[in-house]
Amino acid sequence: MTAPGGTTTALTAQDVSRTFGTGAAKVHALRAVSLSVEAGELLVVRGPSGSGKTTLLNVLGGLDTPSSGRVWLGERELTAMRPDEVLAVRRDEIGYVFQAFGLLPVLSAAENVEVPLRLRRTPGPERARRVASALERVGLADHARQRPYELSGGQQQRVGIARALVAAPRVLLADEPTGQLDSATARRVMDLLREVVHTQGAAAVVTTHDPELVARADRVVDLHDGALASTAGARRS
Numbered sequence: 001m002t003a004p005g006g007t008t009t010a011l012t013a014q015d016v017s018r019t020f021g022t023g024a025a026k027v028h029a030l031r032a033v034s035l036s037v038e039a040g041e042l043l044v045v046r047g048p049s050g051s052g053k054t055t056l057l058n059v060l061g062g063l064d065t066p067s068s069g070r071v072w073l074g075e076r077e078l079t080a081m082r083p084d085e086v087l088a089v090r091r092d093e094i095g096y097v098f099q100a101f102g103l104l105p106v107l108s109a110a111e112n113v114e115v116p117l118r119l120r121r122t123p124g125p126e127r128a129r130r131v132a133s134a135l136e137r138v139g140l141a142d143h144a145r146q147r148p149y150e151l152s153g154g155q156q157q158r159v160g161i162a163r164a165l166v167a168a169p170r171v172l173l174a175d176e177p178t179g180q181l182d183s184a185t186a187r188r189v190m191d192l193l194r195e196v197v198h199t200q201g202a203a204a205v206v207t208t209h210d211p212e213l214v215a216r217a218d219r220v221v222d223l224h225d226g227a228l229a230s231t232a233g234a235r236r237s
C-alpha cells in the first residue's frame with residue numbers, strides 16, 4: 001500500500017494507537033491518531049502532561065512500534081520495515097532534538113554535531129565542512145571547541161539543533177525542546193528551529209505545552225488522552 005499523503009508529504013501516521021500494559025493497568029497512550037506533515041512544515045503537537053506527546057514522537061521516529069496503525073516516511077512504510085531498516089532510517093533520515101539536549105559531555109560542540117555524520121560514515125573533509133556550516137547556522141561558529149558545560153542552556157540546545165540537522169534529515173522530531181529554557185531563550189530557540197526547518201525543508205514535529213511556542217508553528221494539533229482533538233489540523237495563517 002502506498003502512503004496516503006501527497007507527493008510532498010514527508011511523514012504520515014494513519015490510525016496509530018499505542019497501549020501499554022494489560023487488564024486493569026492498560027493505558028491507551030495513543031488512540032487512532034492520524035496526521036501528516038509536509039516537507040518544510042513545522043507542526044506543533046500541544047497537549048497536557050501525559051496526553052501522549054512523547055509516545056507519538058517515539059512512534060513517528062521509529063523508536064517505538066505502535067500497537068496498531070501505520071507510519072510512513074515519504075512513500076515508505078516505517079511500520080513495515082525490518083528492525084535493521086528502521087535503524088538505518090533513524091540514522092539517515094530523522095533528526096532528534098531532546099528536552100535535556102542529550103549532548104555528550106566529554107565532546108566539544110563541534111564533536112557533538114559531528115556524531116550523526118560519523119554514524120553515517122560521511123568522509124572527514126565533508127564532515128568538517130558540514131559541522132562548520134551547521135554551527136554557523138545556529139550562531140555558534142565561535143563556540144565550536146567548547147564542551148556542553150561551558151555553554152548556556154540556550155547555546156546547548158542550539159548545538160542540539162545543529163546536531164539534529166547536520167545530516168539534512170527529511171524529518172525532524174523535537175520533544176519539548178525548550179522545556180529546560182527560560183521563556184526568552186525558549187522563544188529564540190524556537191525561532192531558530194522554525195527558520196532552519198523552513199530553509200532546510202525538513203518536516204518537523206515539535207511537542208510542547210508552552211502556549212507561547214505555539215505561535216511559531218505552521219500548524220498546531222491538540223492531543224488529549226492520546227487522541228487528536230476535533231479542532232486539530234487547523235492551519236495557521
Ligand SMILES: Nc1ncnc2c1ncn2[C@@H]1O[C@H](COP(=O)(O)OP(=O)(O)OP(=O)(O)O)[C@@H](O)[C@H]1O
Pocket residue numbers: 020021027028029047048049050051052053054055056209
Ligand atoms: N513505557 C511505558 N509504559 C507504561 N505506560 C507508559 C509508557 N510510556 C508512556 N506511558 C503512559 O502513556 C501515557 C502518555 O505518556 P507520554 O509520555 O507520551 O505523555 P506526554 O504527553 O509526553 O507527557 P509529558 O508532557 O509529561 O512528557 C501516560 O499515561 C504514560 O504514563
